Amino acid sequence: MEIITDVKTMRQKVAEARHDGKTVGLVPTMGYLHEGHLALIDAARTQTDVVVVSDFVNPMQFGPTEDYQVYPRDLDHDAKLCEEHGVEYVFAPTVEQMYPKDSRQVDVFVDVRNLDNNLCGRFRPGHFRGVVTVVSKLFNIVRPDKAFFGMKDIQQLRIIEEMVRDLNMDIDIVPVPTVREPSGLALSSRNTYLTKEEHEKAAAIYKSLQMAKQLIEEKGIRSVSEIVKACSTYLAEKGFKVQYFQIVDYDTLQLMQETKGKIIIATAVFLGKVRLIDNLVMEVQ
Numbered sequence: 546m547e548i549i550t551d552v553k554t555m556r557q558k559v560a561e562a563r564h565d566g567k568t569v570g571l572v573p574t575m576g577y578l579h580e581g582h583l584a585l586i587d588a589a590r591t592q593t594d595v596v597v598v599s600d601f602v603n604p605m606q607f608g609p610t611e612d613y614q615v616y617p618r619d620l621d622h623d624a625k626l627c628e629e630h631g632v633e634y635v636f637a638p639t640v641e642q643m644y645p646k647d648s649r650q651v652d653v654f655v656d657v658r659n660l661d662n663n664l665c666g667r668f669r670p671g672h673f674r675g676v677v678t679v680v681s682k683l684f685n686i687v688r689p690d691k692a693f694f695g696m697k698d699i700q701q702l703r704i705i706e707e708m709v710r711d712l713n714m715d716i717d718i719v720p721v722p723t724v725r726e727p728s729g730l731a732l733s734s735r736n737t738y739l740t741k742e743e744h745e746k747a748a749a750i751y752k753s754l755q756m757a758k759q760l761i762e763e764k765g766i767r768s769v770s771e772i773v774k775a776c777s778t779y780l781a782e783k784g785f786k787v788q789y790f791q792i793v794d795y796d797t798l799q800l801m802q803e804t805k806g807k808i809i810i811a812t813a814v815f816l817g818k819v820r821l822i823d824n825l826v827m828e829v830q
């Protein structure tokens with residue numbers, strides 16, 4: 546396994562793989578790998594010949610008051626895990642390689658509309674512009690046949706699926722289910738910020754989503770406001786500051802009044818200063 550830190554070498558390596566008739570799988574990450582990332586890598590391993598894991602904390606997707614500077618980083622540990630999981634290349638470029646101009650000064654970028662009106666997009670202005678811009682850059686550098694994204698970041702996944710369709714990118718986007726702790730807590734690099742007590746408490750996030758599912762399936766409730774109120778109250782009573790608890794249409798990511806068809810139930814909460822997100826996808830008859 547090789548760690549590559551510059552764009553030119555990365556391009557050469559994938560060009561060689563393609564020349565040998567091999568398919569390329571890309572797992573875009575911001576590093577600090579955990580079991581959730583390893584599930585993406587394992588999926589890539591089984592579906593493509595050469596696996597590239599990008600390991601880059603992308604400044605463009607962090608707001609001015611967000612945790613870019615302190616975001617956890619550990620390239621040695623990431624490289625070890627990648628090696629154990631059969632990855633060929635870890636692409637860990639410097640910020641200067643990815644953004645020869647300052648990342649806040651770029652003149653040309655990819656942007657999103659409508660799909661980022663709700664959920665995280667509503668509270669993180671410019672976040673998805675940063676995500677789709679860096680993902681496009683990674684796609685242009687690695688030119689993967691398939692790229693693997695976790696369902697935990699469901700809005701990101703849906704936006705990237707739409708980007709690939711709208712911009713005619715010849716890449717299969719492969720969604721990979723969220724990996725959870727036995728308590729139900731979704732794995733996230735940000736879980737490392739939690740104290741032991743907060744970590745235990747955080748299991749209530751997934752419970753709130755299951756509660757919404759039960760209200761729909763078992764109690765037959767269709768009113769979104771009723772479901773959102775019950776689940777937000779539950780989370781607030783457990784000590785979370787709820788940034789949002791929303792139910793949106795899976796395809797359009799727009800809010801709905803009545804649950805119908807394929808929906809996303811999603812929440813973002815603060816436990817102290819730590820922001821955690823989770824979601825559940827379901828089909829309502």
Ligand code: PAF
Pocket residue numbers: 573574575601603606676679680698701
């Ligand atoms: O999901 C992430 O870790 C990031 O948003 C991504 C897709 C690697 C882009 O920086």
